[in-house]
Amino acid sequence: MTYEVQTFMAFGNWENTWTDNDGTPSQFENYTEAAAELAEFLDDLASAAERNFLADFSPLDYRIVKNDYL
Numbered sequence: 282m283t284y285e286v287q288t289f290m291a292f293g294n295w296e297n298t299w300t301d302n303d304g305t306p307s308q309f310e311n312y313t314e315a316a317a318e319l320a321e322f323l324d325d326l327a328s329a330a331e332r333n334f335l336a337d338f339s340p341l342d343y344r345i346v347k348n349d350y351l
Contacts, residue, residue: 282347282349283308283309283310283344283347283348284308284309284310284311284312284314284315284338284346284347284348285297285299285306285307285308285309285315285344285345285348286299286307286309286315286318286319286322286344286345287344287345287346288341288342289341289342289343289344295344295346298311299318308348312345312347314321315345316345319343319345322343323340323343326338
């Protein structure tokens, strides 16, 4: 069982858009690992928004999902 970070996309779809260096969708061994990566990513987005490098973002556009099928 693994976990993935999903992004809310247009038309109400949730997708794993995170990839590793080879373009393979990112999977995390446990929830804690996925949550740490997501927290770091959201901190980076917040920093970019504060510096006006990013218009806006919503943390609600991201979620962590358990993959029972892997």
